[in-house]
Amino acid sequence: MKILRFSIFIIFFFSLSIAASPIKVVNQVENTEDQLKVLDNTPVVYCSIKDLARVLSTTIYENTEREKIVLYLGEHRVKISAGTSFIVIDDVIYQIPVPAIIVEGDIYLPTNALFKILHKTVLPSVSYIVKNNQLVIIPTGYNIQSVKVEEKANGTIIRIKTLKKFKKKEISAFLHKNGWFYLTVQGGAADSTNILKADTRGIVKKISMDQLEGGLQLAFFLRSEIERHEFYQNKKTREIVITLWAPLSKSAARIKEVKRQWEIDTIVLDAGHGGKDPGTIGKYGTKEKTIVLDIVKRIGRLLTKSTNVKVVYTRDEDVFIPLWQRTKMANEKNGKIFISVHANGNRNRNAHGFETYLLRPGKTQDAIDVAARENAAIKYEESRNGKYKELTYEGQILATMAQSMFMKESESLAAQIQHELEKEIKSQSRGVKQAGFYVLVGASMPNVLLEVGFLTNPDEEKKLRTVKYRQKIAEAVYRAIIEFKKSREYVMAEG
Ligand SMILES: [Zn+2]
Structure with missing residues (x-):
């Protein structure tokens, strides 16, 4: 099976015979340069996953029998299987134009396609520049880390973990009559996989996010009406806290009861x-x-x-x-x-x-x-x-x-x-x-x-x-x- 796949690959690509030079890795975070191993004689640049793990100082899990490698990127898992045209990131499948190739126990992927996907999903700080054959690692711009929804007797609290102290005017929020509550943070940037994995509860039924030109917009679809909303950024913890107050009539009695218990x-x-x-x-x-x-x-x-x-x-x-x-x-x-x-x-x-x-x-x-x-x-x-x-x-x-x-x-x-x-x-x-x-x-x-x-x-x-x-x-x-x-x-x- 392995031999067959490899021979097809040879026959298919051999005549093109492009001598490949390794990808230059420019790490702007640590101010270092490195090289990422590639395959020779391929029409597009294929990079080594094992070598990528080394370059990114991360770990992999290998299943040699099944010809699989899992690349760990922070909390994320990128699963790569030789011979297939897709990669799986945190259980979501992404298509790549040509299949992954296995050579001497290492799996190689088409570099441009791979980094287009990684950049969009779990590695926004890493970009592959085709024309220079360069991998550029820039400091990540993420300053908004996670969202947590808490249900209280008198409403729902949304806590947004951030790394940055935003100016007051940079944060705005409004309730649209379509039932969505929007929070816009100018200069905000987030990894959508971290934001969207937040559990919804209380009034919040659904969470969505848009990375806009000038910042980040988080949207919360509300299950029911609210009396009013409030938000502020905690200066010490840098957490943005939104309170969505349930209509008073409904909650007054419950508040009293819970308050006594608490x-x-x-x-x-x-x-x-x-x-x-x-x-x-x-x-x-x-x-x-x-x-x-x-x-x-x-x-x-x-x-x-x-x-x-x-x-x-x-x-x-x-x-x-x-x-x-x-x-x-x-x-x-x-x-x-x-x-x-x-x-x-x-x-x-x-x-x-x-x-x-x-x-x-x-x-x-x-x-x-x-x-x-x-x-x-x-x-x-x-x-x-x-x-x-x-x-x-x-x-x-x-x-x-x-x-x-x-x-x-x-x-x-x-x-x-x-x-x-x-x-x-x-x-x-x-x-x-x-x-x-x-x-x-x-x-x-x-x-x-x-x-x-x-x-x-x-x-x-x-x-x-x-x-x-x-x-x-x-x-x-x-x-x-x-x-x-x-x-x-x-x-x-x-x-
Ligand atoms: Zn004792």
């Missing part, structure tokens, strides 16, 4: 361990249960002093509370955030720093060890029969799924806590991690478990013994809660 009016603070369960004990005799109760009370005091949220403590004294009772209490009190505070322990006395956990199947051995230690608290519970399903890997997945609707929020709360602690205290940030904790299972609200530091590290134990350090931790967690609360309530604020 409002973070109750925060549950859970001091780990307590009573007969001391938790980790440091070299100087510091007990985890004492340290974390103090920190939790400090967080609570800051909240009560400066906000009107209700603070619920799962324990406010040195008593033993079973793990299952802690989340039960949080749910019964209608908590909107659950934060469990602990201090860490490790056989390695050098281990130090703070980390925040999400309830998810444990990924690393360290995370699993931390969960195992914290879960060990159930050994102090006298009547635990049937209270805990064993947190096997499957059990952890089920528990995680049950609260997946809070997962995104738990993630941002955890990130916020780490972020504030990084600013406030001088210790190592060990990041946001995940593991299976009984104390988080079943919480019907965003929930995280914070390990403030290692009591098994004598230096960190010393720090944790000081009021100043504990107050700093409390202030950081307090600020994280406030930031989280703000960001979650922001959308509803204008309802």
Whole structure:
């Protein structure tokens, strides 16, 4: 099969006998020059895909048996098969005038046709100039990256990720009576494959885009009428945010209801361990249960002093509370955030720093060890029969799924806590991690478990013994809660 195809090619082209020189690659981004390998004796210039991958510093996947190569370009996949007259880019088929040729395990494509397609789709920064036999790579002009549509109780929000701060007059929007809402960004440029893959929801039924002479026009086909629209560019994130307000009459009642659900009016603070369960004990005799109760009370005091949220403590004294009772209490009190505070322990006395956990199947051995230690608290519970399903890997997945609707929020709360602690205290940030904790299972609200530091590290134990350090931790967690609360309530604020 291979031989036959190759012979036809030879017979067909041999008499033309054009000696081909390689394509000159002019990279204007890195200011370098290179050469791209081509086939000899072809009527049009055929370039090598393997060599192209090298030139573009990207990777390929090869299936030699099926004579296929997949070229990875950013998030895009370009599939090339020898002997066929088409290429497949992200599952869309494009026709090329002559078939791809395989020579010594490398596939060659007609250069001009290939780059016409790539330029239009996934490689707008690369052009092939036929008359100079040159491949020119220019800095990409894309400054608009993606579109995200969010449905809210009172309307729909469209978020457009951009790289550039546009002037106010460069962005305009209007609602056409044909049902399309248009946003025009002067000087805007985007890769249509990134824009059009956005999921539509809420009022937005369809998204379309046009790269115009002076900029970019995005068009959104609306499912129903809107009361009004607003847009602005966030100076910090550079995101263009469009709000399409649903007609008021329809949404007023719903807004009220959702607002009540969303409002973070109750925060549950859970001091780990307590009573007969001391938790980790440091070299100087510091007990985890004492340290974390103090920190939790400090967080609570800051909240009560400066906000009107209700603070619920799962324990406010040195008593033993079973793990299952802690989340039960949080749910019964209608908590909107659950934060469990602990201090860490490790056989390695050098281990130090703070980390925040999400309830998810444990990924690393360290995370699993931390969960195992914290879960060990159930050994102090006298009547635990049937209270805990064993947190096997499957059990952890089920528990995680049950609260997946809070997962995104738990993630941002955890990130916020780490972020504030990084600013406030001088210790190592060990990041946001995940593991299976009984104390988080079943919480019907965003929930995280914070390990403030290692009591098994004598230096960190010393720090944790000081009021100043504990107050700093409390202030950081307090600020994280406030930031989280703000960001979650922001959308509803204008309802
Ligand atoms: Zn603990």
